[in-house]
Amino acid sequence: MLDRLMLVLILSDLAFLGVSRFSAALSLLALQGALLGALALAAHGSASTERMVLLALIGLILRGVLFPWLLRRTARRAEIVEERNPLVGFAPSLLIGLVLLGIAMTLGARLPLRTSPMLGLVVPASLFTVFTGVFLVVARRKALSQCLGYLVLDNGIYGFGVATVGNIPALVELGTLLDALVAVLVMAIAMYRLREEFDHMNTDQLDTLRG
Amino acid sequence: MSAEHLLWLTVLGPAVFALAATLVRSTRASLAIVAAGSLVSSALNALIAILVLARGPLLAGAGWFRVDALSACHLALLALVGASSGLYAVIYLAEELRQGSLTARQARHFAGLWCGTLAALAFLLVSNNLGLMWVGLETTTLLTAFLIALHVSRESLEAMWKYLLICSVAIAFAFMGTLLAAAAATTTHSGAPPALFWTDLIAVAPRLDPALMRAAFLFLIVGYGTKAGLAPMHNWLPDAHSQAPAPVSALFSCFMLNAALYCTLRFIPVMEGVPGCAGWAQGLLLGFGLISVVVGAGFMLFQHDAKRLFAYCSVEHVGLIGLGLGLGGLGTVAALLHSVNHSLAKALAFFAAGRLGQAHGTHEIAHMSGALRTSRAWGVALLASCLALVGAAPFATFLSELLLLKALFDHGRTALLVVVLAALGLAFVGLMRHAIRLAWARGEEPPRRITVGIADVALVSLVLAALIALGVVIPTPLRQAVQAAAAIVNAPSAANLVAGVRP
Numbered sequence: 001m002l003d004r005l006m007l008v009l010i011l012s013d014l015a016f017l018g019v020s021r022f023s024a025a026l027s028l029l030a031l032q033g034a035l036l037g038a039l040a041l042a043a044h045g046s047a048s049t050e051r052m053v054l055l056a057l058i059g060l061i062l063r064g065v066l067f068p069w070l071l072r073r074t075a076r077r078a079e080i081v082e083e084r085n086p087l088v089g090f091a092p093s094l095l096i097g098l099v100l101l102g103i104a105m106t107l108g109a110r111l112p113l114r115t116s117p118m119l120g121l122v123v124p125a126s127l128f129t130v131f132t133g134v135f136l137v138v139a140r141r142k143a144l145s146q147c148l149g150y151l152v153l154d155n156g157i158y159g160f161g162v163a164t165v166g167n168i169p170a171l172v173e174l175g176t177l178l179d180a181l182v183a184v185l186v187m188a189i190a191m192y193r194l195r196e197e198f199d200h201m202n203t204d205q206l207d208t209l210r211g
Numbered sequence: 212m213s214a215e216h217l218l219w220l221t222v223l224g225p226a227v228f229a230l231a232a233t234l235v236r237s238t239r240a241s242l243a244i245v246a247a248g249s250l251v252s253s254a255l256n257a258l259i260a261i262l263v264l265a266r267g268p269l270l271a272g273a274g275w276f277r278v279d280a281l282s283a284c285h286l287a288l289l290a291l292v293g294a295s296s297g298l299y300a301v302i303y304l305a306e307e308l309r310q311g312s313l314t315a316r317q318a319r320h321f322a323g324l325w326c327g328t329l330a331a332l333a334f335l336l337v338s339n340n341l342g343l344m345w346v347g348l349e350t351t352t353l354l355t356a357f358l359i360a361l362h363v364s365r366e367s368l369e370a371m372w373k374y375l376l377i378c379s380v381a382i383a384f385a386f387m388g389t390l391l392a393a394a395a396a397t398t399t400h401s402g403a404p405p406a407l408f409w410t411d412l413i414a415v416a417p418r419l420d421p422a423l424m425r426a427a428f429l430f431l432i433v434g435y436g437t438k439a440g441l442a443p444m445h446n447w448l449p450d451a452h453s454q455a456p457a458p459v460s461a462l463f464s465c466f467m468l469n470a471a472l473y474c475t476l477r478f479i480p481v482m483e484g485v486p487g488c489a490g491w492a493q494g495l496l497l498g499f500g501l502i503s504v505v506v507g508a509g510f511m512l513f514q515h516d517a518k519r520l521f522a523y524c525s526v527e528h529v530g531l532i533g534l535g536l537g538l539g540g541l542g543t544v545a546a547l548l549h550s551v552n553h554s555l556a557k558a559l560a561f562f563a564a565g566r567l568g569q570a571h572g573t574h575e576i577a578h579m580s581g582a583l584r585t586s587r588a589w590g591v592a593l594l595a596s597c598l599a600l601v602g603a604a605p606f607a608t609f610l611s612e613l614l615l616l617k618a619l620f621d622h623g624r625t626a627l628l629v630v631v632l633a634a635l636g637l638a639f640v641g642l643m644r645h646a647i648r649l650a651w652a653r654g655e656e657p658p659r660r661i662t663v664g665i666a667d668v669a670l671v672s673l674v675l676a677a678l679i680a681l682g683v684v685i686p687t688p689l690r691q692a693v694q695a696a697a698a699i700v701n702a703p704s705a706a707n708l709v710a711g712v713r714p
Contacts, residue, residue: 112420113394130387137380146376153380157387164394169406171275172342176386179349183379186353190372193360197368206369 002042006121009035009159010101013132016152017093020082022075025148026068032129032155033064040162043119055173059158062177067151067184071144074188078195080144088139097132104128113164122163129156143194147187154180214262215271218278218337221255221286224248225330232322238308241318242301248326249297253290256333260287264692270339274408277339280695284547285336285473287692292466292554293329295674299562300325300458302666306569309662317361321456327354328462332470341389341477342407345382348438348474351467352378359455370447370454377447378438385434385474391427392478395419409477416484424485428492431478432499439471440529441499442506449510452522453574457565460518464525464561465554472532472550479536479700490539497537501627503530508634511641517564517574520645521557524600527638528553534631535615536700538622543697545614551689552607552681556599559674563593566667567649570658576645580652586663590650592671597646599678601639607681 012028012035019025037060041053075081088096108124133153137146161168198206228248235241263269263283270277278286304321307313328351335347352375360371393407399418412419437444452460475496482492507527514520532553535546566589567582568574583590599606602613612635619628681689 111426112422113398134380137376143372150376150379150383153383157383157390160387161390161393165390165397168393169340169342172340172346172407175343175346179346179353182350182353186356187375187379190356190360190368190375193363194368194372197363197365206372 002039002119003121005035005038005042006125009125010128013129013152014094014097014101016132016136016148017097018090020084020086020090022080022082022144022148023072025145026072026075029071029148029151030064030068032152033060033062033067036060036155036159036162037064039122039159043122043162051170055170059173059177062181063151063155063158066181070184070188071147071151074191075144078144078191080142083140083142083145086140086145093135093139096135100131100135101128104131119163122159126156126159126163129153129159132156143187143191147184147191150187151180151184214259214269215276217255217259217262218269218271218276221252221259222330222334222337224255225252225326225333228252229323229326229330232319232326235319235322236315238313238315238318241315241322242304242308244322245297245304245325246301248322248329249293249300252326252329252333253294253297256286256293257290259283259337260290260692264688264695271337274410275340275343276337277410278337279699280692281476281699282336282473284692284696285469286333288469288551288554289329289332289336289466291551292462292558293332295558295670296458296461296465296562297325297329298666299461299558299565299670300456302664302670303456303458303565303569306566306661310569310659312362320357321361324354324358325458325462328358332466335470335474339409340407341392341409341412344409344474344477345386345389348385348435348471349379349382351470352382352438355455355459355463355467358459359451361456361459364454366450367454370450374447374451377444381434381437381444383434384430384437388427388430388432388434391423391430392419392481395423395427398423409481412481413484416481417486419481419485421485421487424482424488425491428478428482428495432475432492432495435471435475436499437471438467439475439533440468440503440526441533442503442526442530445503445506445526448526449519449522452525453516453519457518457561457568460522460565461558461561464521465558468525468529469532469550469554472529472536476536476700480702483701493537493539495537496533500530500533500535500537501630503527503533504631504634505530508638508641511638514641514645515576517568517576517579517645517649518561519574520576520642521560521564521600524560524638524642525553525557527634528557528600531612531615531631534627535618538618538624539701540618541621542615542618543700544693545611545618547693547696548685548689549608549611549615551693552599552611552678555674555678555681556596556606556608559592559671559678560596560600562670562674563589563596566661566663567593567658570661571654572659576649578654578656580648580654581658582649583651585658586661586667588663588668588671592675594646594650595675595678597642597649601642602635605682606678608678610682610685 040056104127105124136149260283268279331350338344356375360367399415440448510523532546535542
């Protein structure tokens with residue numbers, strides 16, 4: 001069952017590389033949030049404690065509902081619809097994505113992690129999500145796309161943590177969740193300000209500071 | 212009140228001031244909060260540092276908080292930088308208020324974010340948990356982003372966005388590294404789940420998987436190294452440091468970079484304990500340090516903005532500190548000493564650049580000449596800080612740079628020594644070329660009058676006196692503190708000693 005979830009995660013990453021419309025990208029983000037929530041709930045089966053379930057639910061609500069909603073609101077207010085001409089086009093992005101997937105698979109198999117066999121695909125899928133996130137930050141122009149990339153990266157790291165560490169102390173997990181929430185809020189406000197000042201959110205025009 | 216409560220207080224104290232800042236309405240009250248918050252936080256940090264250095268590590272919160280000599284040294288530095296730049300912030304913002312370029316809203320934001328940042332910095336230093344330490348550093352990124360764009364302009368927004376994005380992604384990498392280290396620790400435990408305590412990790416270091424730990428440290432050094440301004444991940448730094456208001460630049464250069472390095476430093480003794488990894492992590496740090504020294508010094512030659520010049524100078528000095536930490540032994544002592552001296556000198560440099568910038572309405576070096584005529588106190592401060600930053604003789608930086616070079620020589624790294632000396636030469640040319648012009652040249656347009664009061668003079672003379680005093684003698688308490696901190700970084704892990712294995 002988990003393997004199927006992870007296949008969907010991998011497919012959603014590939015879809016991220018190919019979509020230009022933010023409404024679609026934000027739905028993908030919500031899907032990933034839900035997938036990771038399900039992963040966190042299912043990863044430890046009957047061994048999970050009430051506290052772990054509670055944390056997984058909080059994570060699910062934040063990653064699956066709140067973050068996509070906040071960004072959707074930002075996109076609507078700032079009237080941004082799509083990423084028009086990214087630094088790396090959508091078709092090349094997909095090809096690069098496939099290469100990244102290969103790297104993630106190899107790396108996932110070679111890292112000497114002690115994970116239960118049930119979690120087979122989780123490590124490579126999370127690593128691929130991390131790579132996809134970093135690639136999106138680098139290869140897209142719109143501030144909103146870069147923010148999405150950051151969240152995809154964050155999703156990947158979360159999945160990796162669930163698979164490999166399992167029982168992260170609650171305080172640390174809450175702290176990281178809080179940081180992610182504040183990061184999204186700060187980035188959303190930053191995007192408003194960029195919008196007001198530049199009348200667009202293409203970060204490639206942010207090039208006055210050089211040298 | 213017991214000593215343990217102090218650890219809670221030093222985090223919660225400034226946080227309360229930050230909350231208070233959201234309630235006040237007047238600009239004056241906001242400025243008062245900045246001053247009070249900085250002083251209270253600094254007093255608490257200094258007190259903890261003194262207690263720890265005199266009596267040994269302090270624990271609180273069931274082991275979640277722990278301060279040893281290494282964190283105590285950094286707390287003392289935070290106390291120094293927090294107090295001086297907090298007071299400077301009040302002077303600086305008061306001038307902006309007189310010039311009419313500061314609104315009550317901006318003052319309120321500044322006060323809240325400033326005190327919040329001080330709380331987050333103290334939090335990451337007193338945390339014994341590597342996960343919470345990470346949370347603290349990421350919080351500083353988020354809080355300081357809006358401090359950069361306090362005055363909204365195209366440039367400041369650009370700097371803010373770059374800073375926010377690059378540092379957030381980098382810090383996410385550091386979290387990946389922390390998770391990998393935790394995963395390695397999971398494989399050593401059979402029953403109890405790892406709580407990511409530094410003290411636990413160092414105890415099990417000899418049983419950690421070398422491959423996993425190497426992967427972890429790579430992520431950590433790239434992640435935390437970006438925030439520390441190590442080249443080639445330093446891209447955000449000159450933008451953020453030059454666009455932020457001067458007190459924020461000072462806090463960035465003089466403590467934020469050190470805080471990020473501190474996070475990396477926490478993993479060094481762990482890595483040294485992992486079988487087959489002795490010297491590997493330090494070698495990486497040495498490499499990044501060397502690149503930073505060369506890149507920082509090289510870029511200083513081409514700058515025309517005073518604060519940008521100082522920002523690249525910070526890259527160079529962080530490189531020197533990284534170099535020393537990478538060498539180990541005497542190098543670690545020299546590096547820790549140099550971080551204190553650099554922070555003092557760089558604080559003075561940014562303070563002066565900020566105040567003189569207010570007089571000239573720009574930080575372009577070409578328009579800022581004749582600083583000694585504009586304001587005697589700040590002109591002297593600018594010139595002296597430039598001299599200190601190139602490591603000239605009566606100043607403390609001379610002593611610590613000499614120690615660093617000696618450490619390089621003692622380790623037989625002659626080739627490295629030559630490269631570093633050449634880079635220091637470049638930095639000398641890059642900085643002094645401008646310093647002389649800034650101090651004496653006659654400018655085209657007369658500067659605006661800025662009100663230089665007794666507070667300005669007092670601040671300049673205090674920092675300057677400290678820089679010169681530390682250049683003459685290293686006081687025994689400071690020497691002992693730095694040596695105790697270096698011993699923690701260089702120590703073979705406790706478990707190694709128990710097993711009788713020498714590194």
